Amino acid sequence: MGKNYQIAVIPGDGTGPEVIAEGIKVLKAASRIYGFNLQFTHHEIGGKYYKATGQVLPDEMLQSLESSDAIYLGAIGHPDVKPGILEKGILLKIRFHLDQYINLRPIKLYEGVSTPIKNKGPEEIDFVVVRENTEGLYAGAGGVLKMGTPDEVAVQESINTRKGVERCIRFAFDYCRKRGKAKKLTLCGKTNVLTYAFDLWERTFYEVAKEYPDIETDYAHVDAICMWMVKNPEWFDVIVTDNMFGDIITDLGAMIQGGMGIAAGGNINPDGVSMFEPIGGSAPKYTGKGVINPIAAISAAQLLLETLGETAAATAIEKGIIKTLKQDIKDIAAGKMGFSTSEVGDLIKNYIEHN
Ligand code: IPM
Ligand code: MN
Secondary structure (H helix, E strand, O other), rough: OOEEEEEEEEEEOOOHHHHHHHHHHHHHHHHHHHHEEEEEEOOOOOHHHHHHHHOOOOHHHHHHOOOOOOOOEEEOOOOOOOOHHHHHHHHHHHHHHHHOEEEEEEEEEOOOOOOOOOOOOOOOOEEEEEEEEEOOOEEEEEEEEOOOOOOOOOEEEOOOOOOOHHHHHHHHHHHHHHHHOOOOOEEEOOOOOOOHHHHHHHHHHHHHOOOOOOOOEOOOOEEHHHHHHHHHHHOEEEEEEEHHHHHHHHHHHHOOOOOOOOEEEEEEEOOOOEEEEEEOOOHHHOOOOOOOOHHHHHHHHHHHHHHOOOOOHHHHOOOHHHHHHHHHHHOOOOOOOOOHHHHHHHHHHHHHHHO
């Protein structure tokens, strides 16, 4: 008998439920074949729930998420809800409460997917960003004085703790070793200007590096990283960085790997409950049309299984994604795939079943 896993599902808003349904379809097929059990519990939080109840994330729901083995999230965001309420009240709340201190973002261009970068292909675009996920500018430190007056002052401080920085850097070194590709870890910072925060990052990076003599170390400023990601993406294997820089460079990464229809991420607590999501958002204008690409959500499901340790099943999902992108889908953009959302899920499910 295989293991049993409790998966908390937050389909969320917009096209979230449509893509999550395909992810679950694929997860169920993989679990049947690879001999483990997944039990899905759905939670109806998101913009719609907030509009109807005035509640963002009730405590009992947070507790229930806490007792699951992993969380599978579709998308949060509603055109009629002021920006910030749902992002902070759901996404960031879960990340912080469950101490998901790593945001893991693979940037991998698959064959058959076009990148806006000229003369670069799957050989050149294959790296991973390890973003710190609970500190930095996201910690919420700061405040406002004299709001609404001409003398208004707004302060938003970046919090960097030795513990938080070190555990993120250690995760990145371990991940780089396990990945076993170029065994090169690049620290992305801004040591020439942010001399307090990134001094801490830099010192910690080189101290921890002594324990990983097999990993080559490298450093680049965040602005330079943006240039190199476009000009020479093949230079990168694993990049580690703080929360804000990580947020920015992973959107750039999503574009060079083909776009939001492909990009997935994990919010990881290596000793706790992790959460996996397609990073594309709720795409309200495509809602209910069955045209949105579910591959990002299916990649998130793959990351979920990888993190649970079901690596054979995760690999089978990735193989299914690779075949679908190479052989079937015309274009990864919504409405241009040549297949509906659920047909793409069926294709990948089929490949897993006839692997
Ligand atoms: C992401 C998103 C979030 C972030 C937003 C929605 C709060 O952009 O996961 O990258 O900034 O972290
Ligand atoms: Mn982001």
